[in-house]
Amino acid sequence: MKVIKFKKKILSIAFTIILIACSTALNIYSDKDDVQFGMQFDKEIKNNSKDYPIYKKNPAVRDYIDKKIFQEIINSPEVKKRGTFNYQIEIVDNDSILNAFALPGGYVYVYTGLLKYLDSEAALAGVLGHEIAHAERRHATQRITKAYGIQILSSLVLGENPSQTAQIVSNLFSGLALLANSRSDEAESDRYSFNYLKYTRFYPGSVKFFFEKLRDDGKVSKGSAGIATFLSTHPDPISRIDETNKRLQSAGIEIKDYKSTGNGIFKEEYRKNILEPLMK
Secondary structure, three states, X not given: OHHHHHHHHHHHHHHHHHHHHHHOOOOOOOHHHXXXXXXXXXXXXXXXXXXXXXXXXXXXXXXXXXXXHHHHHHOXXXXXXXXXXXXXXXXXXXXOOOOEEEEOOOEEEEEHHHHHHOOOHXXXXXXXXXXXXXXXXXXXXXXXXXXXXXXXXXXXXXXOOOOOHHHHHHHHHHHHHHHOOOHHHHHHXXXXXXXXXXXXXXXXXXXXXXXXXXXXXXXOOOOOHHHHHHHHHXXXXXXXXXXXHHHHHHOOOOOOOOOOOOOOOOHHHHHHHHHHHHHO
């Protein structure tokens, strides 16, 4: 009887902890857990070539993005988990989707549709910095904590098998539901992208370039399924443009937009090394 009461008391405390976690940014997982989740999701994606065909037509495109853009951002001193997470980038061969997403533990995916829509290395760097921030700030496992925290902590307290990664990934993988970021997650990732790019050759405010192009093309409030997909996971683009401009102004940095040229933009390099090879 005493054992049962003790377990109930522990469970009550555990539930209280999880309820607090669900209302804050607390996370019951470790960095190592993020890596394990990411590896499992990455495996699921690469085994699902129908929905996530990996781009293989011209490997030089991925290599260029990785070496010249992605790795430079990863090497920013503001990226704290580069020695812990498995940072790597992959391209999904789908021209109809203007999107990118990050998995826990540093796995970043970008669609060919987005690559063909952008027109500068700076614009791509802004997007990649944003996705890296989702991984660094561990937004995915924060959301998994909210969804599964009570169930998992109950299992741990009751002495059951705590290894539920494969089950959770299987449940979440359909539609990659865990990637529906909150507004606060998006705002935080924009801010960190800005901080990362300050230590690179890329214009720090370029996280807003994609939204500016969408706005000017009339695709923010309406558009194709690809636009709808992006906006469902990246809400409120207009306010995010404004917030980035305020950030630039506060830092004393010239406010540029996606049409700008000059230092930090790299339009010609993007055309030559990414756009033209993708179009072949």
